[in-house]
Amino acid sequence: MSYKAKFKVWRGEGGEGRLEDFTVEVNDGEVVLDIIHRLQATQAPDLAVRWNCKAGKCGSCSMEINGKPRLGCMTRMSTFEEDETITVTPMRTFPVIKDLVTDVSYNYQKAREIPSFTPPADVKPGEYRMQQVDVERSQEFRKCIECFMCNNVCHVIRDHEENKTNFSGPRFLMRIAELDMHPYDVADRQEAAQEQHGLGYCNITKCCTEVCPEHIKITDNALIPMKERVVDRKYDPLVWLGNKIFKRAK
């Protein structure tokens, strides 16, 4: 079962580019990444695309297919009509290096700004005791394959370059939540989430959750609970009083 599909693929480098038309063979069971590879092998040997595992486990082949953020390796051709033109473009939120490959260094920079896991000083390796139910909350967030599609789709930075400095995006706000919910983490993360990483910018439109290929409930399970923790603390009268007294004592 084979047919010819019509593709429009973004080609270009150095800030310039255009959609290029291709007609390409499609076989039974194939995914969009297979088609991009066929283009490389037969029509456009220098067509740039990032990919690694081709099994939805590494999060490398993030792209926008008909305008929607998707993993190329997990988007089956059978989800399109045979006469449909399929448009493939790079992620919009990050600068294009070439063709479908974007500069995602923003994400690595944000990752570095979050203080690492901080266990109590007196627990030695091998002594950790945690219940399954307690690790499961953070485990859900650790399923993240860092495809960065949640950050790509988030309107706070998608069309607002200026917000990038003050906003770490769903991926890294979720990382803070993951550490905050880790049974052994003792660092204080809530103030930084709000003040440095821009948790307040999130107005829970859930676009991140919708595009997550791992089906992580980013908004419901990470961002909203994190907002609640911040709010609890900020507006808790006892904490407020404590802060006043502490500051005065200084």
Add this chain to the structure above:
Amino acid sequence: MENSVNTERHEYDVVVIGAGGAGLRAAIEARQQGKRTAIVCKSLFGKAHTVMAEGGAAAAMGNVNSNDNWMVHFRDTMRGGKFLNNWRMAELHAKEAPDRVWELEAWGALFDRTKDGKISQRNFGGHEYPRLAHVGDRTGLEMIRTLQQRVVALQQEDYETHGDYEAYIKVFAECTVTRLLKDGDRISGAFAYWRESGNFVLFDAPAVVLATGGIGKSYVVTSNSWEYTGDGHALALLAGANLINMEFIQFHPTGMVWPPSVRGILVTESVRGDGGVLRNSEGKRFMFDYIPDVFKDQYATTEEEGDRWYTDQANNRRPPELLPRDEVARAINAEVKAGRGSPQGGVFLDVSTRLPAEEIKKRLPSMHHQFKELADVDITAEPMQVGPTCHYIMGGVEVDADTGAASVPGLFAAGEVSGGMHGSNRLGGNSLSDLLVFGRRAGAGAAAYIDALEARPKVSSEMVADAREEALAPLGRHGENPYEVHHELQRTMNDLVGIIRKSEEITEALQVVEKIKERVQLVGAAGSRIYNPGWHLAIDLRNMVLVSECVARAALLREESRGGHTRDDFPGMNPVWRRKLLACSTEDGTTIKVQEKPQSSMRDDLITLFDRDELKKYLTDEEMAEFDGITK
């Protein structure tokens, strides 16, 4: 100097090539020992092939069955490798794996738990007790992320102290090393290019740790990602090191077989560990017909006993679906050949009849997702179709067990790119623990080497100029399409040096490889140097051809069947061959020479961990006489 115009130059103490489990653990160790360390990797940071490891990391922590200890793990590892393993590596691995796993937990890893809050451990093929620390079926991802975050933690420390995140450890992502550089017989650095710009990078460094993984991309049907082009194997060869055990390739018994575009993608062994059974088209659990003599006493002979084992392991033997991977892969191959395969050319793997749907989704979430999304198969309700896929190479750089040092001073290797640890066949779960144990040891080995070094080796400008010319060559040629040459190499290796081998076919493969070698000299890459996959492939082809020749030459010489090397014309295991290792090397950089090397005898306190009856199946009469001398 014209050649340095757009070649960046960086000085480091240690350059680690590869950012999977072994590379990151080596880099962490080198940095913890105060060495300035570069991590150079072909992909983005955190995308290495380790993320695809599913089942777990084998470590005899004894959390689920307290009878487990390093000696049991050591025995299982040697058995799995059919006693060809470097026994010192197997010993270190079994002893140190628990500490390495616990260390990950202290760096933030969240493994699944037992009821009493310890790290849970699961059953796996060839392991006597539940031994694999795991996180559902995405353990590799957890490991990569934890190590990646540990690197970041060290960078944060350095930022506090030096005001620069990258003062002591820096990741060069999407950067590919094409040559190692030497000063006399010593390593002096490495030459690389940035994928993003095509510009060149020169690393001036006295120690290089290879952690580049395997060679699966020389085969069509493989579970390996595009990065697995045998880079480290080839770099080591070209630098003058030996590769051993290259004939041993693990074909994982269960890869997806349909749809064609995902053929080869891994179906985790955990499916069988958690109760999945293999059936042929007649509905028969055929594995009971394939229990080899050496394992007769350890596996259930009836379905009833096998089934009882899942709930009562003390009084029953494990089902034969959990035999070591080489046995299961050969059995599936034989069933398909005999015409008892599934419609799409595999066999049936069914876990839906053993576990309730919710439990399957919980224990095997990635598998559930993978089959649903890619094949429209709901594994909670119907069987999967699976068949063998090229998964892992046991062979690699010959190293010193304790330090990971190769024969070339300054060169170290760890993980899949090194050889010896797994003998002729690796047990599932022993890879992730291997990466940690020997990654750490190679990092420490490199640090100690530098401390003992009197003068820093120098980078020769001629070598740099040569490396530059070699890398640029495909861009200037209007030659053959590299994708086509690659595909022919893959087909050749798959069809002629695959899971079952014979002399004529291997000889034919060598002839084809010889022709491909010439064609590789002529491939051309259109386009610019900026992120140009055709150019990258043209460069990688050199490596794939070199390692393919090693595999084929060693496979032709080893006239026996053992682990990941099955010869149709020499079906049995031969104890005389157990004492021989085949070492590949090259003098001119294109032709491969293979030499026999003796396997060293196991230390007395290790060999006496085995029963005489078991040893008898593997050892020569002469060796048995020695053994009797020890035990007398």
